[in-house]
Every structure is written in structure tokens, then in C-alpha cells.
Amino acid sequence: xxSVTQMEGPVxxxxxxxxTINCTYTATGYPSLFWYVQYPGEGLQLLLxxxxxxxxxxxxxxxxxxxxxxxxxxxxxGSVQVSDSAVYFCALTGGYQKVTFGIGTKLQVIP
Amino acid sequence: xxxxxxxxRHLVMGMTNKKSLKCEQHLGHNAMxxxxxxxxxxxxxxxxxxxxxxxxxxxxPSRFSPECPNSSHLFxxxxxxxxxxxxxxxxxxxxxxxxDTDTQYFGPGTRLTVL
Numbered sequence: 001x002x003s004v005t006q007m008e009g010p011v012x013x014x015x016x017x018x019x020t021i022n023c024t025y026t027a028t029g030y031p032s033l034f035w036y037v038q039y040p041g042e043g044l045q046l047l048l049x050x051x052x053x054x055x056x057x058x059x060x061x062x063x064x065x066x067x068x069x070x071x072x073x074x075x076x077x078g079s080v081q082v083s084d085s086a087v088y089f090c091a092l093t094g095g096y097q098k099v100t101f102g103i104g105t106k107l108q109v110i111p
Numbered sequence: 112x113x114x115x116x117x118x119x120r121h122l123v124m125g126m127t128n129k130k131s132l133k134c135e136q137h138l139g140h141n142a143m144x145x146x147x148x149x150x151x152x153x154x155x156x157x158x159x160x161x162x163x164x165x166x167x168x169x170x171x172p173s174r175f176s177p178e179c180p181n182s183s184h185l186f187x188x189x190x191x192x193x194x195x196x197x198x199x200x201x202x203x204x205x206x207x208x209x210x211d212t213d214t215q216y217f218g219p220g221t222r223l224t225v226l
Contacts, residue, residue, distance in 0.1 A: 097159050
């Protein structure tokens with residue numbers, strides 16, 4: 001079946017540091033890939049998505065590129081802020097309304 | 112800003128109680144979902160409704176009973192729960208076209224504690 005692998009964390013960074021959260025996946029066919037973010041006490045919010053190979057999703061300074069050859073969708077941001085502290089979920093869907101989520105990576109940004 | 116609302120946001124109940132969680136979406140979507148989020152575990156899909164019809168029941172115990180009276184509203188009825196059912200319950204909605212670009216939008220969740 002489909003699966004998504006990401007580090008659990010926590011990842012602790014100083015403000016303005018560069019962020020990378022790795023995500024790799026296994027899936028049949030050609031899934032769409034997503035990053036969701038969950039701030040404390042809230043539900044999941046869609047951060048960005050990519051629907052085909054080599055697409056780059058971007059939003060709020062975050063980027064991720066759909067790499068079919070390495071089955072990866074790593075999340076990056078050039079300069080993190082304290083307000084980026086949250087849990088980040090990588091996910092994929094191969095259709096039929098089934099989304100497979102990773103376990104979530106907690107990011108802590110300290111001033 | 113969210114087009115998916117959930118009530119209540121927090122709920123504490125005893126094992127013999129009966130309660131219901133409510134979800135409403137204002138996005139004009141046709142599909143709605145219930146997920147369970149527990150610590151240290153990936154999100155668990157519980158139920159899927161498409162055009163008010165249940166299309167997925169992911170081996171959920173019968174003490175959880177979903178209801179979808181229309182495409183905008185989804186309920187989760189709870190009875191005789193166990194302490195291990197304590198979790199964050201998330202509702203989501205999507206267009207429901209079944210394609211691999213169908214994006215789910217989440218509500219803020221209900222934090223449930225079973226004593």
C-alpha cells in the first residue's frame with residue numbers, strides 16, 4: 001500500500017535558519033503530494049501541493065519539489081521565523097479520496 | 112480562516128455518556144471525512160461520505176456512529192467510549208471528484224477526553 005515517511009522530530013532551529021524536512025513516499029501510479037501544517041490547538045491547514053513530477057509547490061516562503069526519481073517531496077524554507085513553529089505533515093493521494101499521511105514533524109524555532 | 116467548522120472544540124465525557132460531534136463545511140464540497148489524531152501516530156481515516164453516502168468505513172468500532180444528513184453537515188455520534196478513544200477528531204471536506212488532485216480541507220478539530 002501507499003506510505004509516507006518523514007522524521008518525527010522535534011527539529012529545533014534558530015530564527016532565520018534554513019529549514020529542510022525530508023519526506024519520501026511509496027505509491028502506485030502517480031500520486032499528488034501535499035504538505036499540511038498544524039499550529040498548536042488547531043486543525044491541519046494545506047500549506048502547498050504538487051500534482052505531477054517536477055512540479056514545485058510554494059506558499060509563505062515554503063517550497064517543495066515533486067521528485068519522482070527519488071520519490072521525495074522535501075519541504076524547505078530559506079529563513080524560518082518563530083511563527084513557523086508547528087507540526088508539518090507530508091501526505092499523498094492516489095485518488096479515490098484516500099490520503100496517506102506521514103507521522104508529522106514538529107518544528108520548534110527559537111528566537 | 113477556515114471553511115470547515117467543528118463543534119464543540121473540547122469535550123470531556125464519561126464512558127457511559129452519549130455525545131455527538133458536529134462538522135459543517137461552507138466550501139460547496141461533496142465529500143466529507145472523519146479522522147482520528149492520536150499522539151505519536153499518523154492520522155487515521157475513520158469514515159468517508161460522498162454525496163451523503165458512506166463510501167469508507169475503516170474498521171471503526173461500532174461505538175462510533177457517523178451521520179451525514181446533507182453534503183454540508185457531518186456528525187459523529189459517540190457512546191460507551193473507552194479511555195483509549197481520547198484523541199483529536201478532525202473533520203475534512205473535498206470536492207469529491209475522486210481524482211488524485213482532490214484536496215482535503217480540515218476543520219480545527221474536537222479534543223475529546225474520555226474519563
